Amino acid sequence: MCRGGLWPWRRGVGIYSGSTRAFLGSPGVPLVDHRHLGNLNPHFFSAVHQHAPSGLRSASSDLLLPPGRLKMARMVDSSNGKHYYTMWQTMFEVDAKYTPIRPIGRGSYGVVCSAINQETNEKVAIKKINNVFDNRVDALRTLRELRLLRHLRHENVLCLKDIMMPIHRRSFKDVYLVSELMDFDLHQIIKSSQPLSNDHFRYFLFQLLRGLKYLHSAGILHRDLKPGNILVNENCDLKICDFGLARTNSTKGDQFMTEYVVTRWYRAPELLLWCDNYDTSIDVWSVGCIFAELLGRKPIFPGTDSLNQLKLIVNVLGTMSYGDLEFVDNHRARKYIKSLQCTPGIPLPSMYPQVSIDLHIDDNLGVEMIREMVWQEMIHYHPKAVTKVNM
Numbered sequence: 001m002c003r004g005g006l007w008p009w010r011r012g013v014g015i016y017s018g019s020t021r022a023f024l025g026s027p028g029v030p031l032v033d034h035r036h037l038g039n040l041n042p043h044f045f046s047a048v049h050q051h052a053p054s055g056l057r058s059a060s061s062d063l064l065l066p067p068g069r070l071k072m073a074r075m076v077d078s079s080n081g082k083h084y085y086t087m088w089q090t091m092f093e094v095d096a097k098y099t100p101i102r103p104i105g106r107g108s109y110g111v112v113c114s115a116i117n118q119e120t121n122e123k124v125a126i127k128k129i130n131n132v133f134d135n136r137v138d139a140l141r142t143l144r145e146l147r148l149l150r151h152l153r154h155e156n157v158l159c160l161k162d163i164m165m166p167i168h169r170r171s172f173k174d175v176y177l178v179s180e181l182m183d184f185d186l187h188q189i190i191k192s193s194q195p196l197s198n199d200h201f202r203y204f205l206f207q208l209l210r211g212l213k214y215l216h217s218a219g220i221l222h223r224d225l226k227p228g229n230i231l232v233n234e235n236c237d238l239k240i241c242d243f244g245l246a247r248t249n250s251t252k253g254d255q256f257m258t259e260y261v262v263t264r265w266y267r268a269p270e271l272l273l274w275c276d277n278y279d280t281s282i283d284v285w286s287v288g289c290i291f292a293e294l295l296g297r298k299p300i301f302p303g304t305d306s307l308n309q310l311k312l313i314v315n316v317l318g319t320m321s322y323g324d325l326e327f328v329d330n331h332r333a334r335k336y337i338k339s340l341q342c343t344p345g346i347p348l349p350s351m352y353p354q355v356s357i358d359l360h361i362d363d364n365l366g367v368e369m370i371r372e373m374v375w376q377e378m379i380h381y382h383p384k385a386v387t388k389v390n391m
Contacts, residue, residue: 073100073113080167087113092128094176095164100126110174114181124161127177134173141244142175148220148243156211158182158231158241182231182239186290190227190297198355200236205291207238212287215240216280219249225286226266227293264309265289265299272306272313273333295352311340318345 073092077084085092087103090111094100098115105112110130117124133139149160159180166172186204189196208230215222222229222240229242268285270278292300300316303309314320319342328334365373379385 072102123181125179125181129175131173132175145244148246154214156207156239158239183233186227186230203236204238211240220246222246222283225283226263265302272310273328274330314340316346319343
């Protein structure tokens with residue numbers, strides 16, 4: 001069996017071990033000053049609106065659509081302190097203080113709309129989860145998410161602001177969640193023509209890892225990180241959302257480790273290999289897949305099924321060594337991996353040359369040329385100082 005490859009996720013290797021601060025910087029201080037990034041170009045929103053997946057679409061796209069195509073919320077009734085609006089053939093029963101604007105996303109759970117809190121004049125998102133109790137598993141997922149979000153407060157985690165009270169305690173069927181309003185998700189950005197710089201990549205990744213470290217420090221595994229579950233504003237602020245599959249390390253029972261987790265393309269090898277135990281590393285693997293997708297504007301491992309997913313991973317990272325296989329406790333899974341054709345893998349810089357760092361420096365450079373090159377490095381940090389320094 002071949003040895004080598006680029007496998008970074010073996011047990012005991014964690015992104016938070018060692019000099020975490022050296023990578024992430026001081027808490028709240030990113031390695032890149034994001035103020036010069038500017039806002040993400042709003043002109044791609046109209047195209048995104050036409051092809052956006054389920055979930056939050058950009059609220060700013062309202063301004064780019066012809067008035068005739070705006071599907072605004074329409075109020076149809078008012079009673080018992082509730083206002084009733086129709087959007088996308090869905091009835092919203094909201095507290096009187098909220099004024100829905102228009103629907104901005106749809107999924108298997110129901111519909112999301114933008115709204116204004118008339119008491120605070122704040123824009124929010126209202127998510128209606130339809131018929132919560134029709135399916136016991138979905139009901140448990142909703143309960144688990146509500147209980148978890150009540151305790152989460154972090155700049156890079158979507159904040160749940162309110163859960164609306166129903167009129168009838170014993171017979172309510174729908175749940176309305178009120179959260180911060182974000183402009184779009186990473187999936188929409190990746191699929192758009194929006195240009196992204198290396199500074200965008202750094203700042204997005206910094207915020208994603210910062211939010212994830214907060215969750216992992218509290219013993220929480222997200223377990224479903226993907227571009228559609230990462231929301232972004234025009235000013236590049238990022239927040240992690242959708243905690244329906246999240247669990248804590250204290251979760252009891254085999255269900256914590258055995259049930260379906262993570263959309264396949266972002267699923268860590270230990271999940272694909274049917275391992276009985278896993279930890280926070282599965283979220284870190286998902287972050288790596290998301291980062292690669294941002295760089296290449298397409299998924300790095302778009303597997304058609306679990307076996308094909310493993311083949312794609314091995315083709316890129318190289319054949320696993322015997323040491324890499326130590327964590328695989330499923331005999332059939334280990335046998336399958338050993339049966340795959342030996343491959344050295346593909347160097348990641350060749351897949352993403354636009355972000356490679358050229359560290360090749362001629363050892364025979366003279367002192368004056370070295371001085372000039374050091375100067376060029378300096379002006380990256382002080383571009384306005386070019387004309388001020390005595391040449």
